[in-house]
Amino acid sequence: MKNHLHIVVNRVWKTAAMAVLLMNGTARAQVYGTGGHTVTMQVSVITSVRVTVGSVNLNISSANVVAGQNQMSVTDQSTSLLWGTNSSLRKVSVSTSLAAPKFTLKLLALNPTVGNAAPQVTLSTSAQDLLLNIGRSSGSCTLLYTGIALASQGTGNDVHVITFTVAAQ
Amino acid sequence: MKKSLSLILGLSLCALCVGTSFSQAAATQTVNLAVNSVQKIAITGGVITLTISNGTAGNNTLTPVSDATSTYSITHNSATPLRITANLDAALAAGYQLQIALAPGALMGTSAGTVDISNALAASAVAVVTGIPKGADAGRTITYTFNANASAGILTSTAKTVTLTLTN
Numbered sequence: 001m002k003n004h005l006h007i008v009v010n011r012v013w014k015t016a017a018m019a020v021l022l023m024n025g026t027a028r029a030q031v032y033g034t035g036g037h038t039v040t041m042q043v044s045v046i047t048s049v050r051v052t053v054g055s056v057n058l059n060i061s062s063a064n065v066v067a068g069q070n071q072m073s074v075t076d077q078s079t080s081l082l083w084g085t086n087s088s089l090r091k092v093s094v095s096t097s098l099a100a101p102k103f104t105l106k107l108l109a110l111n112p113t114v115g116n117a118a119p120q121v122t123l124s125t126s127a128q129d130l131l132l133n134i135g136r137s138s139g140s141c142t143l144l145y146t147g148i149a150l151a152s153q154g155t156g157n158d159v160h161v162i163t164f165t166v167a168a169q
Numbered sequence: 170m171k172k173s174l175s176l177i178l179g180l181s182l183c184a185l186c187v188g189t190s191f192s193q194a195a196a197t198q199t200v201n202l203a204v205n206s207v208q209k210i211a212i213t214g215g216v217i218t219l220t221i222s223n224g225t226a227g228n229n230t231l232t233p234v235s236d237a238t239s240t241y242s243i244t245h246n247s248a249t250p251l252r253i254t255a256n257l258d259a260a261l262a263a264g265y266q267l268q269i270a271l272a273p274g275a276l277m278g279t280s281a282g283t284v285d286i287s288n289a290l291a292a293s294a295v296a297v298v299t300g301i302p303k304g305a306d307a308g309r310t311i312t313y314t315f316n317a318n319a320s321a322g323i324l325t326s327t328a329k330t331v332t333l334t335l336t337n
Contacts, residue, residue, distance in 0.1 A: 047194040054197075060204045067211035068242025068307030072204070079198065096200075103202055147202040151246040152304035155207075160200040 047166045049083040049092065051143070058105075058147040070150050077110060077144045081130075083166055088135035091115075091169040093127040097161035104148040105160055114139030120146075123160065132169060207246045210253065210335040212311065214239025219267075219315035233316045241271060242307040243335055251301045251337055252278070254294035258330040261287040264321020268314040269331065271297045277306040283314065286331070294334060301335075 058074050065072045083092060092115075094107060101123075107130065109117040115134035131141065149156075217239060223232040245251055255269050270283040278301035289295045313331075317324065 049194045049196045051196050051198045055199045055201070058200065058202045060202075060207070062205075062207050062209055065207050065209045065244050067209035067244050068305055069244055070305035072207060072244070072246075081196070083194075085194075101202075103204060105200060105202055143198075145200060147204075149202075149204040149246075150304075151207060151244045152302075153204070154246050154248055154303055155204050157204070158202040160202065162198045162200055163195055164198070165195045 047085040053079040073148045082140045084138035089169045090135045092131040094130040095127040096123040101158045102156045106146040108144040110142035110144045112141035209244045235314045237312040239311045240308045244305040246303045253298040256289040256294035264318040266316040270312040272310045274306045
């Protein structure tokens, strides 16, 4: 009887030990839940444009004039236009705020690092192409202004506010 | 539900606004174009040589010589009409005479005709074209005429500088 009891106790212990071992193994492999993130990334349309200097002065005086010629002109290429865009098929257009200038003001994009310069434009309040094909790039060009006046027009002063706009081509 | 829809609509509009503002960037620059007072005059022709070598028997006045190979050009934008004056750097001796005549283009001033500048110096320059309006006039003929009297004798080659001035 005592021997039988010993065998039973022994079996119970062994079973318990097995159960503990099994439980340990089960605990390590148990998946209680899952977690995750949805990451959405976006690059917006980014376009920037600026000029290196905010003001340009063009003065026609006797030094710019050839005797006998009615047309007088002066040029300036001291400033540059810089731009950056991550959109394709973009252009830079230009316009002036001055609706009725007394004299003629022309502009040409000189030596653009990216894109193609449009032919020299006579500035008006209507936007005109200055640069083409500048999509997905950053670049710069020299701004070549030409002021033209006729001697027969007399003296005077025109103040233009020039606006450069990057837009879809 | 209504609030959620409003929120979504609001966010969508904001996104559109942001997209628009970045998609068309602009920069401005001020350009001042000033046309100041301009007065320019130039001449062509360089050195003019006038040599008298003939005369008529019985006349003290020798046969004059002329030259019309030189020209003048002007440009000015003054509101007030201008004029051209002429003068020498030094007067000629008695018995010798240098005349000048300028021929302006149509509506570009009035010629004073043939003018004696033998004694016209800087302080006493004489008008040769008057009433020149703003504008330009190019390649207009200058005619020099040299007169001498036999009684004045022989004149060895003498250089005189003629100055034309565009003035008010």
